[in-house]
Amino acid sequence: MAAQARRQPGPQQVAFARFVRHAIDTSRRQRGWTLTQTAAHAGVGRSTIFRWLNGEWTDYPQLEKVRRFCRTLHAPVGEAMRALGVPSPDATPPPVPAAVQADIRVILARLSDPAVAAEEKHHIRMLLRYLAHRRIQQPD
Incomplete structure (x- = not known):
C-alpha cells in the first residue's frame, strides 16, 4: 500500500x-x-x-x-x-458583486425551503464547506 x-x-x-x-x-x-x-x-x-x-x-x-x-x-x-486570516471586527468587508449576491440568495432559498429534502440541504452545506476550505490553486 x-x-x-x-x-x-x-x-x-x-x-x-x-x-x-x-x-x-x-x-x-x-x-x-x-x-x-x-x-x-x-x-x-x-x-x-x-x-x-x-x-x-x-x-x-x-x-x-x-x-x-x-x-x-x-x-x-x-x-x-x-x-x-480571521478578519478584525472593525475591518470593512470588500463589496460583494451582484452576481455573487444573487447566487447566495438562491442557495439560502434552497436551504430554507421546506420542500427541499434534508439530504439535498446536507449536500449543499457539505459542498459549501469543501469550497470554503479548499486550497486555492494558483495559475501556472
Missing part, C-alpha cells in the same frame, strides 16, 4: 504555526513551561498544539481554544486571528 503524500501547509497554516511557535518559545523562556505544561495550563490538548505547529489542520482551529491559548500565554489574540 502506498503512503499518502503529506499536504504542504498553506499560508494561513504557516503563519499560525509561526505565531504558536513564538508564543510557546516565549512561554518556555519566561515561565520555564514545557509544551506539555503549556497545553495543560491553556486547556488545549498536546496533539492540538502539535497540529497547530505542523500546520496540519484543514478546518480553522476552534477559536475559543485559540483565545484560551493566547490568554494563558499572554499572546495577542488579534495577532493569532490575523495569522488565521
